[in-house]
Amino acid sequence: MGFSLLPSSxxxxxxxxxxxxxxxxHPEPILAITRHYKFxxxxxxxxxxxxxxxxxxxLCHTKSMVTVNGKFPGPRIVxxxxxxxxIKVTNHVQNNxxxxxxxxxxxxxxxxxxxxxxxxCPIKTGQSYVYNYTIVGQRGTLFWxxxxxxxxxxxxxxxxxxxxxxxxYPFAKPYKEVPIIFGEWFNADPEAIxxxxxxTGGGPNVSDAYTINGLPGPLxxxxxxxxxxxxxxxxxxxxLRMINAALNDELFFxxxxxxxxxxxVDAIYVKPFDTDTxxxxxxxxxxxxxxxxxxxxxxxxxxxxxxxxxxxxxxDNSTVSGILxxxxxxxxxxxxxxxxxxxxxxxxxPPLNDTSFAANFTSKLxxxxxxxxxxxxxxxVDRQFFFTVGLGTNPCSKNQxxxxxxxxxxxxxxxxxxxxxxxxxxxxxxxxGQSNGVYNPIFPIxxxxxxxxxxxxxxxxxxxxxxxxxxxxxxxxxxLIMQDTSILGAESHPLHLHGFNFFVVGQGFGNFDPKKDPKxxxxxxxxxxxxxxxxxxxxxAIRFLADNPGVWFMHCHLEVHTSWGLKMAWVVLDGxxxxxxxxxxxxxxxxx
Ligand SMILES: [Cu+2]
Numbered sequence: 129m130g131f132s133l134l135p136s137s138x139x140x141x142x143x144x145x146x147x148x149x150x151x152x153x154h155p156e157p158i159l160a161i162t163r164h165y166k167f168x169x170x171x172x173x174x175x176x177x178x179x180x181x182x183x184x185x186x187l188c189h190t191k192s193m194v195t196v197n198g199k200f201p202g203p204r205i206v207x208x209x210x211x212x213x214x215i216k217v218t219n220h221v222q223n224n225x226x227x228x229x230x231x232x233x234x235x236x237x238x239x240x241x242x243x244x245x246x247x248x249c250p251i252k253t254g255q256s257y258v259y260n261y262t263i264v265g266q267r268g269t270l271f272w273x274x275x276x277x278x279x280x281x282x283x284x285x286x287x288x289x290x291x292x293x294x295x296x297y298p299f300a301k302p303y304k305e306v307p308i309i310f311g312e313w314f315n316a317d318p319e320a321i322x323x324x325x326x327x328t329g330g331g332p333n334v335s336d337a338y339t340i341n342g343l344p345g346p347l348x349x350x351x352x353x354x355x356x357x358x359x360x361x362x363x364x365x366x367x368l369r370m371i372n373a374a375l376n377d378e379l380f381f382x383x384x385x386x387x388x389x390x391x392x393v394d395a396i397y398v399k400p401f402d403t404d405t406x407x408x409x410x411x412x413x414x415x416x417x418x419x420x421x422x423x424x425x426x427x428x429x430x431x432x433x434x435x436x437x438x439x440x441x442x443x444d445n446s447t448v449s450g451i452l453x454x455x456x457x458x459x460x461x462x463x464x465x466x467x468x469x470x471x472x473x474x475x476x477x478p479p480l481n482d483t484s485f486a487a488n489f490t491s492k493l494x495x496x497x498x499x500x501x502x503x504x505x506x507x508x509v510d511r512q513f514f515f516t517v518g519l520g521t522n523p524c525s526k527n528q529x530x531x532x533x534x535x536x537x538x539x540x541x542x543x544x545x546x547x548x549x550x551x552x553x554x555x556x557x558x559x560x561g562q563s564n565g566v567y568n569p570i571f572p573i574x575x576x577x578x579x580x581x582x583x584x585x586x587x588x589x590x591x592x593x594x595x596x597x598x599x600x601x602x603x604x605x606x607x608l609i610m611q612d613t614s615i616l617g618a619e620s621h622p623l624h625l626h627g628f629n630f631f632v633v634g635q636g637f638g639n640f641d642p643k644k645d646p647k648x649x650x651x652x653x654x655x656x657x658x659x660x661x662x663x664x665x666x667x668x669a670i671r672f673l674a675d676n677p678g679v680w681f682m683h684c685h686l687e688v689h690t691s692w693g694l695k696m697a698w699v700v701l702d703g704x705x706x707x708x709x710x711x712x713x714x715x716x717x718x719x720x
Pocket of ligand 1: 620622665684685686689690692
């Protein structure tokens, strides 16, 4: 790694590297990495990310948690479209680690995608891995997070992708840009929570708070001092880069007495539209413009998020709030009341189970579909897939008492197949022709036993278990219908596809009708994204072009459902041309 690997386009002005000295709890030598680059026209961060343990206090509970560089949330990555990132991750904790760069297309660089046992073996204690990839055709906000077990509860941070230098946004330049990253806080150790749940077969304990930029805010015990405050000036436009990094909860978000303009989702521009409330699922990002009031309003405003919850299990129904505060100009400061005495308004958010709001909101999202930012929706389809997504059960083993439904173990599945994680990485197995005994290449393209998916659920809720994948030739045009089921209750599932963006060409309630519903597909300006909510008791249709060779994970971004098996992977074969092939694996790729 080094100078020669960096982009040499004259468009880049300068590359600067963050140098830092960091420490960790291990009795190892202090690592200090300082690298300086001078280059043409670009801003690009080269970071050495050290995974470490850190004490953090929230809600009067102090615990040690795994962080990157001692920060919670973790450090920001800022780059421009076209930049290459080299991110050296060193693991100084006892847990195995891997980091996923959520939403980054990873064209031909699947080795850097990050999901453990899918594209790489985990980084073991004391080891390092350099994630090496280039950002192509994306601008907006994404995020990085751990992709192993539930470690992403504390290992996450923003990825900010600025347009190429000299290229403006397709909207007026904002006065300031602010990342707003939602998370979930557990007083207990999330690793212990999921390990216990997997042992008993029951549902895991829910979080104790939601957080905005790591802070729960004043509506929780002992937490007023841990409140995110956004200080703004009157008459300005702010770009809020919203990220849902929560583990298990879709969120409604709003700012009292203010309207938001949605301009970008999942690092793709959309046709702007105004809304008082946003819906953002785990794995989704949304850029919004916030226009402040022309004059100081003599009030403060809560910016709050609550869960959107459709399932039958218990959930964290608490409210996270930050505060939007207007700054006084020098002129007004004497004549006005002090900020503490100002009235504080709360946003009106929808009911926690407002599925019609969810459907209405998501149907407003449209691609820009302009000459500069076209929506390249596949117009013809080579392969069609119909996947049911939902919950199910696995039998309890003998001599055990299980806490799942009727003494079984909770499971989740796609086409009734609950994915079993391999013990070696799928991408290596595929690339080196060693898939025998690691995975089966025949994933069911539709349910083996069709039923009334959203009607009365079948009596038998048992899933099958296996490690099956879909294999696609390079450049296959794919249409995928994802159908929620009512097994153990209809529920919204935010499905995330690695390695691709897809177009959301249709959605609806009830069972998908293959004769009627495709007539209403939007093939002109559907939203393009990497994570979509399968509507509770409904279906969603997506299309994507399989133009990125590799092995690509697809899973529910409610982490508990992923733990239960709501996941699978696509193998995209190499194309014929040299630039259609997966690059060779890097020398430092971790071994299992
Ligand atoms: Cu799910």
